[in-house]
Amino acid sequence: MPRQALPRLEFWYEFASTYSYLSAMRIETLARDCQLEIVWRPFLLGPIFKKLGWPTSPFNLYPSKGSYMRRDLERLCEAYGLPFTLPVPFPQQSLLAARIAHAGRNQPWIGAFTRAVFVAEFGQGLDISDEGLMADLLLETGAPAKDMLDAAQTRETKIGLRAAVCDAENRGIFGAPSFVVETGDLFWGDDRLEAALEAAAKEAS
Template structure:
């Protein structure tokens, strides 16, 4: 059967819901990709295990105060340019495990983009706690996703192991931070400021 989507160039979008700059990319990647005729492959994962291998128990933005201060000021500037609201979540970084499991479950579903944006909006626009399962279930309901089934699935060994495997896959691709973008040819781009370059590379090297 002919599948037009299969013939489109694709880009893998690797993101952690606790990541500030992933918020900026998540809110615009789908629109930018559609404009270029590119399909987005949503790849939620967790940076925590990768950071721990570096000896970091929290975000480097917390470990290095000057770096953290710069990041928040830069986020204010970038959000102003993009017309996005910004609230510093408390605590930072947020516990993104449940949101990541849900997104992993829905990574191939029609609602994945909308769910991802909704979680980021709750976290960085409204300052809500994204580790709250009731909040996440409510977002699924609002999107018309099968909330009860998904909330049950995220407690299964299959999903827990699958998400851990995604972390290993990310490491094998050379990913060390989020957001990261990987083209079908394995070209890695890191950071929200490389989103356009990544999309251009995905399109130019297609086929």
């Protein structure tokens, strides 16, 4: 008898997003407890922000919002037992990491790679646009580093990531992290992760 497929929850994340870091570090464990499958959807917020007239993160455009975010992340990371260092510059250039993750989004190592990138960036303050760092993280998470770095530069991957941004816009996604259940309902923000998991599990019951 074939194994019944688990209900799915789409996890839309941007590597330059501080709150995506929090969700990425928790989502696989929580989803496993709920018997859900995570669909990893890396994308870029920059093109969406530009259409809103924002040349950079709103945390930079509005200093009080940025100050709050930093303190909020310090508190939350302490509560979750996660390291936190805001990298300089912020936001980081996330294009290379996003292309790698898009190319490997269906691979068994995608969760480990995603977490490794976020820890390097927001735990250690490292530059995630560095190809050498990406190669090291790929190897550490059991991925074929050279093949994935090559795949990140292919026309197929570049077009695919641009299509992912368009897909995000069409679904009404305006920030990260965002979570989409199978009915299309959207949940935004790390503080809505548990609610999204609950909704996805309820749909399957």
